[in-house]
Amino acid sequence: MSSTGPGAEVVLRLDRISKSFGALKANDAVSLTLRRGEVVALLGENGAGKTTLMNILFGHYLADDGGVEVFGQPLPPGKPKAALAAGVGMVHQHFTLAGNLTVLENIRLGTDALWSRGHGGARAKVERLSRDFGLAVHPDAKVGRLSVGERQRVEILKALYRDARILILDEPTAVLTPQESEALFATLRKATALGLSVIFISHKLHEVMAIADRCVVLRHGRVVGEVDTHATDKGQLAALMVGGELSLPRAEARVAGEVLMQLDRASTPDRGTVPGLRSVSLALRAGQITGLAGVSGNGQAALAEIIAGLALPASGSISLRGVPVARWTPGEALAQGVARIPEDRHHQGSIADFDLTENAVLESYRSRFSRRGWMNWRAAREFAQGIIRAYDVRCPGPETRIRLLSGGNMQKLILGRAMASDPVVILANQPVRGLDVGAIAYVQSQLIAARDRGAAVILVSEDLDEIIGLSDVIHVMSQGRLSPAFVRGTMTAAELGLWMAGQKFEGADAA
Amino acid sequence: MRLEPVANPSAARRLGLPALALVATLGVAMGLALLAGANPLAVLGQIATGALGSKLAILETLNRATPLIFTGLAVAVAFRAKLWNIGAEAQLYAGAILAVVLGTGVLGSPWVLPVSALAAMLAGAALLLGPVLLKTRLGVDEVVTTLLLNFIMLLFVSYLLEGPMKDPMGMGWPKSPALIPEARLPRIVEGLRLHWGFALAIIAAVVVWVIQTRTTLGFEIRAVGQNPEAARFAGMPVNAVLVKTALLSGGLAALAGWSEVAGLKGHLSSDLSPGFGYTGIIVAMLALLHPLGVIVTAIFVAGIFVGSDAMSRAAGVPTYIADMLMATALLFMVLAILLTRVRVVRG
Known part of the structure; x- marks a missing residue:
């Protein structure tokens, strides 16, 4: 050697x-x-x-x-x-x-x-x-x-x-x-x-x-x-x-509440080599973090799109508090209290050349920051300043273009924007991808806090440690299929790995 | 050589480079004048005096700027949403046709002016509705559809002027009958040859600016233009915003034709517009799509054209120099805009 x-x-x-x-x-x-x-x-x-x-x-x-x-x-x-x-x-x-x-x-x-x-x-x-x-x-x-x-x-x-x-x-x-x-x-x-x-x-x-x-x-x-x-x-x-000892937050197990969002046998068509959903049924409960584990490209994107309001399933249904939705758009999802933290914060979650104020009100400018078509920029800017303060977004000020922010600070603004509407359902799609340790801990603690306030959180992540650390209930996706719900602490990473690889599904299908 | 992004361009960079572009344009102009066998400085001087040298010249320049402000606004509004409306020329003629249809006796005072203006805007908007629906529904490229509509519209105007709209008293010329006096835009100041169309164009620019900065629609237009995916994700009705943008853009372009007929010419002929629709693109680009900037660049561009006419008569240099100046100004300005955001690095 x-x-x-x-x-x-x-x-x-x-x-x-x-x-x-x-x-x-x-x-x-x-x-x-x-x-x-x-x-x-x-x-x-x-x-x-x-x-x-x-x-x-x-x-x-x-x-x-x-x-x-x-x-x-x-x-x-x-x-x-x-x-x-x-x-x-x-x-x-x-x-x-x-x-x-x-x-x-x-x-x-x-x-x-x-x-x-x-x-x-x-x-x-x-x-x-x-x-x-x-x-x-x-x-x-x-x-x-x-x-x-x-x-x-x-x-x-x-x-x-x-x-x-x-x-x-x-x-x-x-x-x-x-x-x-x-x-x-x-x-x-x-x-x-x-x-x-x-x-x-x-x-x-x-x-x-x-x-x-x-x-x-x-x-x-x-x-x-x-x-x-x-x-x-x-x-x-x-x-x-x-520069200090940091521990990642770990969620405590808790009793779940009512079903806030439910997918019933939802299916979507395949997209090229990426499988669509195969009759996926999923219940998101109040006061619970539902972890969605799986290898990327196994249908998580299609599921996230449905929850976010970007698509309806080709067959099957989605309902909110037991009421099936017919008209389902991002605007409708927001109006129903579904907050979304998108997977791609650069292209989906923010507009690079817009300043922090404009990005902060992107989802709520109609309902909260305008009257009869006239924007109330003063209120919008105060709102942005509130997020910047409350979520510790490091930036020169609300007039900063968001492209100049680091990934972590950008994500904090998106998080603050999502939480400001007091959401009942929160879709967190790869919320900490590419963030530093400090920002990860912060984002995760905010998701836990939202759950403790009674929101139903669905956490989509490819990081198994994150899923296991935060989720009250874990589902695994493989080839567009959804595993049964596993309550926290009942599954090891190795067992979840077998589900991710798809082997357990064959066993379950045969049974 | 490579390009490296500049994160925060300095004020010197943002203002100096466009200024440099103008200087470079003047340099090219002098070169062209030299090629034509004239004294370059004299040619520039004659263009300047031709455009601004007398009260008459200034008024002529402002008159010429009027349709350019409207078409420039039409393009600026559409391009802001990344809706590539190349069809301002067609929409301009749609407005002009409505000015004639409603201005030759169907309606009288006081309704004829407001009604024909509104009808002209609707016609221009309707003309852009087809291309935008084809774009949002079927993904058809609006550059192609709006561009081709220009030729269709010009042929349609020729047909009208040779047929149903031909002036029976026109000695056989392909022109429409003259508007009734009530349908003509009055002059802003009696005795000065500048009509109200210019004032309306300024008002339109301010209105567009207010829409863009103060209204939800303006916010949506900018968001859709910058990042349609994020706009859609945030719940904005992207297609509806594009349709509204198209209606606004088409309506503005139509006012150019309407004000040319009602304010300046008094009738419609097929040479009503020497390419105001296309020049509007240059006007909008030079203004960096800013509605108030459009006023300035439209006057600048109009001045070049008016000045070149005068210079041509005096110095014998062809007026085509104006077209070449426009083209080089646009190219240099696009380059200047690019260079405010990136710098060239050797290696």
């Missing part, structure tokens, strides 16, 4: 990198070394400076100070092509693939000349890489039809195809299921065994513990700790990240 580990050759050295955006010091003399065959985790809350640092390494930003060395050679600043040529490959959190092209075409895009016709050599190389690294994906599949996990594999293959020796993964598991994450880790272990080095950006502590050799923790743009993973624990890392 002399070629990897602590004594191994240093492949990447970031030396006292500093970068300011106006008054904000995004990076303050950050140093980091990466050795051959090593996984280094870069940990930090949103806004800690992780992405800025990687953008400097990759030449997207120019550092104010400091330098980058790859394989002992200084990297010219501000040149992404130089980083690529030096063997640094980056897999972004938001993929940069063309959906209408095939896997092979995407991999070759930007690397091979446009006019090179045959795919022969490239295909052989991709197939070899795909085998060596355990990245199963069909080279001729259209990327638009692939699952998120498969798309990520394409991104990694793309980097490997360019002969990357250093892989940077930005929040790679944020969009993955536990199983897909496991597969990713297996790939990373193979990669390091073959002498590649990995920088793993994350704020999921258990994953960092599982995959990384070393952890570099950033806070407010500075390195606040560098620890070997085998010499630390999650508690210490979390404390380093947020």
Whole structure:
């Protein structure tokens, strides 16, 4: 093991990198070394400076100070092509693939000349890489039809195809299921065994513990700790990240109330390879958090759309307090007291170039902030200020365009907006995805508080820990089918995993 | 070379770049004048005096700006909702036809002016209703449908002027009969050749501005334009908002034709509009879709056209220079707008 580990050759050295955006010091003399065959985790809350640092390494930003060395050679600043040529490959959190092209075409895009016709050599190389690294994906599949996990594999293959020796993964598991994450880790272990080095950006502590050799923790743009993973624990890392001991809220079990929303044998058509709902019956009760677990793309989106008012089931019904709904639109859902925290806060939950006031009243401008078609902007702005204060939205003021906010602060505004209407049913679709530890705890505690006030909360999440920690009742979705309700504490993660994989459904169908 | 987003463009960036675009446009104008064998500075000077050099010139410019304010507003309103109305030209003629139909004796004072204005707006709105319904119901691209309606409408006007609407006293010219005096828009100040259409255009711009900033409809139009998915998720009736936007836009464009007939020409002919509908797009884009900005850019564009006419007579440079100036101004302005939001980085 002399070629990897602590004594191994240093492949990447970031030396006292500093970068300011106006008054904000995004990076303050950050140093980091990466050795051959090593996984280094870069940990930090949103806004800690992780992405800025990687953008400097990759030449997207120019550092104010400091330098980058790859394989002992200084990297010219501000040149992404130089980083690529030096063997640094980056897999972004938001993929940069063309959906209408095939896997092979995407991999070759930007690397091979446009006019090179045959795919022969490239295909052989991709197939070899795909085998060596355990990245199963069909080279001729259209990327638009692939699952998120498969798309990520394409991104990694793309980097490997360019002969990357250093892989940077930005929040790679944020969009993955536990199983897909496991597969990713297996790939990373193979990669390091073959002498590649990995920088793993994350704020999921258990994953960092599982995959990384070393952890570099950033806070407010500075390195606040560098620890070997085998010499630390999650508690210490979390404390380093947020600067204090933090515990995730855990909901207490409680007695459920009346059924507030009910789906009865709801079915929807399939969408391409994504299954629709298969006769799903679900009751959401007052004072209860219903967790909806499952691998992404198993019908959760279709179910969430129905609850949110975006669609009616093709067959079956949805009723509120026992009354079947006939007319069902987002506006109608809001009027009936259904609050929604959408899965995609950037495209569905907010309007990027609108300010916080406008985003705050997006759902209630008709009912609460206008009279006979005239907007009452003064009241709207006071409302927004109220949310900003009550939900601790960090921003310069209500006139700030929401695009300038971090994900956590954006989510707090959306949460405040949803809660302001005193909802009876709350759809929380991946409410903490991509948020930092502090924001996660806050959002989750608000969901628990809403439940305690008697709301029926449905929590859709791919994070099993989150589901188990918060839910009073858990359902699992697989291939558009819904499992029976499991009361909290009666199921282990492993058993739920079997339901997620669909095996238990076959047993239940046969019985 | 790559583009890097600028998070918070400075005031210098937001104002300086459009100013630079104007300077660059003037540079191109001088180059063109040089190509035409004239003294560039003299040509610019003649355009300026032709547009603003005398009371008569200023009034002529404002008269020319009137239909451009209306069509510019029509485009600005629609584009704000990302409804690409390229058919202001057709809607303009719809308004003009109604001005003639109701203004040649069917109605008398005092009803003829308000009724024909309202009817013109309804006709323009109706003309855009088809394309917007095709868009919301069937997903038909409104760029194509509204653009093609322009040609259909122009042919329809030719038919009317050769047939049912032909002036029997017109010596065979394809023009409509003249409006009765009660159907004509009076001049704002007696003796000055500027009609009330200009004042109405200013009022319309203020009304549109108030709608956009103070009303729920304006809020909806902006939301639908920025992010229809989020608007729909928030419970906004996206399709209904698009239809309302279309009605407003079509109505505004129709007022351009109505005011040209009722205020300026007094009759309809097929050369009523030298492309006011299309120039409205330039006017709206130069104003960054701001309704009050439309007033300024419409006067600017009108001044270029009026000034170029005068310059052409004096210096012998073809008036086509005005069209080329418009085109380069638009291109530079679009570039300036892009560069306020992104900067070019080498590497």
